[in-house]
Amino acid sequence: MSKLTLKSVAKTLGVSTATISNAFNRPDQLSVALRQKILSACAELGYFGPNKAAQSLRKGSSGIVAVILSDSLEYMVSDPVASQFLQGVSRELERHQLHLLLFSGSSTNLEAISDFVDGFICYGAPRNLGLIKQLASSPKRVLTVDFDLPGRPSVNIDNEQAAYQSAMAVLQPGDTVAILGLRLIDAADSRPVLDAPLWDNQSSIAHRRLDGYLRAMAECKLTLQPDYLWHIPESTQPHAQLAAKAVLALTPRPTVLLCMSDLIALSAMREALQQGIAIPQQLKVVGFDGIEETLRYHPTLSSVWQFSDAKGEAAVKAFLSAQDSPQLLPYELRLGESS
Amino acid sequence: MSKLTLKSVAKTLGVSTATISNAFNRPDQLSVALRQKILSACAELGYFGPNKAAQSLRKGSSGIVAVILSDSLEYMVSDPVASQFLQGVSRELERHQLHLLLFSGSSTNLEAISDFVDGFICYGAPRNLGLIKQLASSPKRVLTVDFDLPGRPSVNIDNEQAAYQSAMAVLQPGDTVAILGLRLIDAADSRPVLDAPLWDNQSSIAHRRLDGYLRAMAECKLTLQPDYLWHIPESTQPHAQLAAKAVLALTPRPTVLLCMSDLIALSAMREALQQGIAIPQQLKVVGFDGIEETLRYHPTLSSVWQFSDAKGEAAVKAFLSAQDSPQLLPYELRLGESS
DNA sequence: CTGTTAGCGCCTTCAT
DNA sequence: ATGAAGGCGCTAACAG
DSSP: OOOOOHHHHHHHHTSOHHHHHHHHHOGGGSOHHHHHHHHHHHHHHTOOSSOHHHHHHHHSOOSEEEEEESSOHHHHTTOHHHHHHHHHHHHHHHHTTOEEEEEOTTOSOTHHHHTTOSEEEEESOOSSHHHHHHHHTOSSEEEEESSOOTTSOEEEEOHHHHHHHHHHTTOOTTOOEEEEEESOSSOSSOEEOTTSOOSOTTTOHHHHHHHHHHHHHHHTTOOOOGGGEEEESSSOHHHHHHHHHHHHTSSSOOSEEEESSHHHHHHHHHHHHHTTOOTTTTOEEEOSBOOTHHHHSSSOOBEEEOOHHHHHHHHHHHHHSSOOSOEEEOOEEEOOTTO | OOOOOHHHHHHHHTSOHHHHHHHHHOGGGSOHHHHHHHHHHHHHHTOOSSOHHHHHHHHSOOSEEEEEESSOHHHHTTOHHHHHHHHHHHHHHHHTTOEEEEEOTTOSOTHHHHTTOSEEEEESOOSSHHHHHHHHTOSSEEEEESSOOTTSOEEEEOHHHHHHHHHHTTOOTTOOEEEEEESOSSOSSOEEOTTSOOSOTTTOHHHHHHHHHHHHHHHTTOOOOGGGEEEESSSOHHHHHHHHHHHHTSSSOOSEEEESSHHHHHHHHHHHHHTTOOTTTTOEEEOSBOOTHHHHSSSOOBEEEOOHHHHHHHHHHHHHSSOOSOEEEOOEEEOOTTO
16 A cells, blocks of 8 residues: 555545544544544554654644753663653653653754754753753753753752751761762863862852852861862762772771762762771761662661652653743752761 | 744855755765855854754654663663663664654554654563554564564564573572562562463563573473462562562472562562571572672672673664564573572 | 645755 | 755645
């Protein structure tokens, strides 16, 4: 059989193309009986409805939403926090009969997919700065999560305040503090920040968290020695372990580890326990994010829970709403055995 | 400024639309100098090239490949095996400048996206059987992974043989065997299979694995008591723990646990150790899949490693190739401390 | 309630 | 090396 199109189907059924189109898209435009007849005839023929690509060209919307990940897809999919977020996004999208196009933040050509989607949900500032420009000037709807783009709606938590509170919950006079930071500078390996230039201070959640830690330390009259602030490029075991080893070898040894992700905190605790350091007696550890694995670990981790699943859901809702105001989501400080 | 189209750009540059089109798509059709001039003028204007949606309508291909997940996106993203697979897929797709549309296997309307994509890579038999029919009759390229569709290319490992080998590696005369199976029957909770009808025996990897286990047991002159075969709906801690608890409470207590995923095996080991059962002295455990977490666990798990990342890569290559022959990927039996 | 028509933005002969 | 024209499959406005 030849290709089934609106036109060909109309011809074989002996009606006009508009009628077929209406049967599928605007039931109020024709009688119920005729509509039923047409629909079942189409099912018979194997015609499942108007071609979506043509529809999208004509109507200017496709029912597909792109989620731009900050990193490569490869990495994101393996990070539990990102996965949680995607779970929330996909569930809420499905609820609205929308579809999800995953796009890597390390790609260069947003244009390759821009024309196919109704808009963008950006999870974290894309690693590729070129993307940011393209997004900023896109005529489509753009929602940012965990960072901001001027004039665009966003979904965030108050990272500075959350970090501040988590630090305040553990800091005591006389503590020696080390900070295991996530993506503080532009380097592909774990290393002390020292005087390397901080990476775009404004929008990065890492820097907001750092601000919070530092505010808490100042309030507790503690100072951070240069060596005690580390940059970790990715929340993975090897990178985190390296940094943990390094700061635990410093003299004096830190008594508090402020970690910018739970995965980092877990790796650090593993390393400390391995070295026979008692937690929390000799070392207190605080994480960030809130992932399940920390509940199965012993000691359980004190951390800022930010409910990434709900965040994904909120992101879709904000994307779909007409509202353009920035949105701050709640978080929760949960203390475990590590502090 | 008004909308930028091939036509509008052509007018402002004072050339024909075809010339602009050729500048972007067919460099050989015009002089290098002119092409350069046009391209830079377009960049100046902010025109990033022909509209992809229109291009796709016209040319019939979009550069987007759909990956159909067997389950909801929500679940798949949290499963390390699926994540690994997606990593491989996305990396290889990126290499070819192709894009990834993630589609949930629990959706009903494949048609919603069918017209936007160049084809489908199906990871596991979709839970929604309606999808299978639609895929079977799709005019687009369809590649299946971990199951088969008549007349379509596929990527698999030899699940039966792998399961057989993994069982043979641990079974000894006198053993009492329990099998913790994944998705053996159509039930949403963990439960003994007993005489519930097995679920579409043909294509399911679970049944191929079961066949392998049973072949090994027969060869070792062992029989499987009805209560000792359990169905688990999803590789998650709660479902797996429930089943593990149940089979460990049987009399006689199993001395071997054959598990259809590493996640299940880990949960089972956790439960056994909690009960003070010594592994492998009192209980030997074998998993399936090969995930990193088993290497960090003590005891390390004996398992069939199937390199899901490479599988994802192979899937894309097979999808892109003209070859329609089924492909069997290698796997590796790796023995750990659990057997 | 139904049919006709004019594009949505583009690519590709075909002629120049 | 370039310009004009037809059509990919569909929808919305309009006329009947």
